[in-house]
Amino acid sequence: MNITKEQIDDLNAVVKVAISKEDYQDKVEKILNDYRKQANIPGFRKGQVPMGLIKKQYGKAVLVDEVNKLLQDNLNKYLTEEKLDVLGNPLPKQPENFDWDNDNLDFEFELGLAPNFEVQLKTKKAVTHYKIVADKKMIDDQVERIQKQYGKLVSKTEVGKADEVTGTFVNEAEDINNKTTIEVDKVKAKKAVDALAGKKVGDTVTLSTKGLFKEDYLLSSALGISRDKADNLNTEVTFTIEEINERQPAPLDQELFDKLFGKDNVKSAKELKDRIKEDSEKQFEQQSDQKLLNDITERLIDDTKFELPAEFLKKWIQVSGEQMLSDDEANEEFERSEKGLRYQLIEGKIIQENNLQVQFDELKEFAKGFIKSQMAQYGHMDPKEEELENIAVRVMSNQDEVKRLSEQLMSQKLLDLYKEKANLKVKEVSYDDFIKEAYS
Template sequence: MNISKEQIDDLNAVVKVEITKADYEDKVNDILKNYRKQANIPGFRKGQVPMGLIKKQYGKAVLVDEVNKLLQDNLNKYLTEEKLDVLGNPLPKQQDNFDWDSDTLDFEFELGLAPDFDVKLKTKKAITQYKIVADKKMVDEQVERIQKQYGKIISKDTVEKNSEVTGTFTYSEKEITKTTTVEVDKLKSKKAKDALVGKKVGDTVTLNTKGLFAEDYMLASATGLSNDEVKDLKINLEFTIEEINEREPAELNQELFDKLFGKDNVTSEKEMKDKIKEDSEKQFEQQADQKLLNDVTEKLIDETTFELPAGFLKKWIQFSGEKELTEAEAEEEYEKSEKGLRYQLIEGKIIKDNDLQVQFDELKEFAKGFIKTQMAQYGQLDPKEEELEGIAARVLGNQDEVKRLSEQLMSQKLLDLYKEKANLKAKEVSYENFVKEVYG
């Protein structure tokens, strides 16, 4: 067997494979001999079928199968040994009137090669690195929510400004029949508040959906409609009152602190607020980090320019799937996937240039940290090391989980690298302002 490469240009090459009878003949003959032993053909005793008949019936199929195996094994070996960084997979060139009976079989494969390029982490324009802080207003609102959540529910006869009213929204034309609870003081519409105050159980009031709640998702939840359905919705809902309650806020005392944070971990209102601020900002850090990762990714794609073997990739997309695509469909698929492919190449280059690796020991520690976080959500704040080791071992025994956690850990390594070397400008914002700036 002889394999050679013809370089077309920097991004395209053709690999030529020459296979002779000596490469496959012995293997084909051994397979046909086994076929002969097992063949059950009318008119012949088992194992006594003439070899000529076996070759006539099975020879070509066995030959094609063995040659294809040789091609696959040796082509992959060649690409590895030559350290060719290919995109997609080698595409066999169409050969009309191919003669499988020839003493020498010649095959050609088109290759799309990865481009050679450099990545500059110091982008031309600085990228904003947000630090989201929990301001006093947010902390105070969280304390108020906690006091309400853990407070005492007191039944009332009449709706007041601070009442929680449970009732059913109905609107026959859209088949709305949804029981929900609304906090009167949280309604946006003053007209709706005025309509509810003073009403009793069994009363029905008409509430217009326009401006009823501060956010569309709240109206969607209250009516059972989708977010798209409630956007710009302006209808009169009937709301029949079924229950009226008032929440007496829980006292900020040691019993509440222990219930929220564990025995004696927090001993004063100030410590409670400090803890809420700390926990909130840890959660915000994850959002800020994801925003930074997304922004660096976009900037690197914009500023790292290189050519791709577009013609080859479109052809590969066209012919490599389960169903052959038209040229137009392949072009469309390429346009959709080009940006993602560019970042895969950029990310791979960054990982290689900075020798970023995921070692098993650090993957295990990463998995244990992930497990601890999940256990904490269910109140297990201090799990034993042996318990974590056991759960981590089971998790890492699942290849899908290993892949997922490895990708997460590599993302964290990339994020740490960007924080160290990218062109960043720090900006401290409240969560409210972060949402406005990022999501509009």
């Protein structure tokens, strides 16, 4: 067997594979002999079928199968040994009238080669790295929510503007019949607030659904209908009052602090606000980091210029899926995937040049951290190391989970690298301003 490469240009090459009869004959003969031993053909005893008949019936299929195996194994080995960085897979250039009866068989494969380029992490224009701070209003609002959440309900005889009212919404035509509790201070429509004010248990009021609440999502849960239906609903519903309560806020005392953070971990309102600020900004950091990762990705794609073997990739896209694509479909798919392919090449080069690797031990520690944060969401704040170890072992026995966690850990390594070496401009903003600037 002889394999040679013809370089067409920097991004395209053709590999030629010459296979002689000696390369495949022994394997083909062995398989055909095995077929002969097992063949059951009427008129012949088992194992006594003439080899000529076996070759006539199976010879071509066996030959094609064995030659294709030789091609696959040796082509992959050649690409590895020659350190050819190919995009997609080699595409065969086999003519339609290929003659499998020749003793010597010649094959050609088109290759699309990865381009040579440099990545500059210090981009010309700085990328904004948002540092989201919890402002006074956000902290005060959170304290107020905590006080309401842990406060006590006091029964009332009449509806006031800050009360919680339990009742049933009804509209037979829209198939609405739902018992719920609403907070009057979350009702937006002035007519609705005025209609509820002063009402007593047993009273029924008629309310318009359009613009009923300050937050649109509240309507679907209040009426017990889907969000899509609620968004387009413009009708009237009756609301029959069954219970009226005032939620008196919990005092900012040690009992409340201990419920929230454990005994004596927080001892004053100031410490409570400091803790809320710290915890909130940790959560904001995840959003800020994701925004930074997205923005640097976009900047690197824009700033790192290189050509791709576009025509080869379009041909490869045409034939690589379950169904053959038309020229137009392949062009469209290439345009959709080109940006992602460019970043894969850029990211791969960054990982290689900075020797970023995911080791098993650090992946297991990363998994433990992820598990610990998940457990904390369900109130399990201090799991034992043995418990974390056992769960991590189970998680890492699942290859899909290992792949997902490895990708997350590599993203974190890239993010750390960008924070260290990229051209960043830190900007402090409130959460509301971050949302406006980042996603407007």
